[in-house]
Amino acid sequence: MSQQRLEGTETILVVENEEAVRDLILDVLTLYGYTVLAASDGAEALRVAAAHPGPIHLAVVDIVMPGMTGDQLVGRLRQERPSLRVLYVSGYTDELIRQPGALRVGPNFLQKPFTVEGLARKVREILDADGEPAVSG
Numbered sequence: 001m002s003q004q005r006l007e008g009t010e011t012i013l014v015v016e017n018e019e020a021v022r023d024l025i026l027d028v029l030t031l032y033g034y035t036v037l038a039a040s041d042g043a044e045a046l047r048v049a050a051a052h053p054g055p056i057h058l059a060v061v062d063i064v065m066p067g068m069t070g071d072q073l074v075g076r077l078r079q080e081r082p083s084l085r086v087l088y089v090s091g092y093t094d095e096l097i098r099q100p101g102a103l104r105v106g107p108n109f110l111q112k113p114f115t116v117e118g119l120a121r122k123v124r125e126i127l128d129a130d131g132e133p134a135v136s137g
Contacts, residue, residue, distance in 0.1 A: 006120040010057035010127055011035040015045040015073060016089070017065045021112065025060060025089075028116050029123065042068030042076070049077055056081055058127055063090040085126050089114070 012034050016022035022038060029036045037052055039045035042065060049056060059077060061070040068076075074086050091112040110122045 006117070006124050007033045008124060008127060009033055009035070011037065011052070011055060012123065013037045013039065013045060013049060013052075013056050013059040013077075015039045015042065015059060015061045015065070015070070017041055017062060021062075025119065028119050029060075032120050032123075034123075041065050042070075042073040045073055046076060049081065056084060058085045058087060058123060060087045060089060060123070063088050064092060085129070087122055087126050 012029055014022060014025050014029070014036060015038075016025060017040050019040070022040065026036050026038055037048050037056065039048045045059075045061075056077075059074065061073060063070040065073075070088055070090075074084070078084055085108075087108055087110060089110045089112055108126055110119065114122075
């Protein structure tokens with residue numbers, strides 16, 4: 001099996017309402033060389049994204065947050081940044097999220113709890129994917 005490069009220099013927006021989980025994701029992504037922007041909810045994420053003058057390559061978004069779902073946030077972010085790629089994270093089970101009528105996250109989903117390496121691999125996989133960003137809904 002070939003060794004996958006996990007480091008990167010892209011800018012990633014992390015939107016997670018649980019402070020400990022958000023801090024862990026920020027630490028991991030910073031360790032792997034990414035520029036990281038952080039928000040605790042959808043409204044803050046919209047403000048952070050609007051204030052950031054450069055590209056945002058990926059958003060790591062909790063699916064279930066107070067005030068605005070991850071899917072609603074991504075829809076709003078993509079109005080200004082249509083090429084934004086997304087990694088959804090959730091502590092809810094994969095089966096529950098994939099119920100009829102639920103969010104369609106496809107392969108851009110990482111179940112909590114996740115490992116440091118699991119997060120780094122999934123981020124790199126999404127950033128390196130060819131074609132258009134995956135759409136939800």
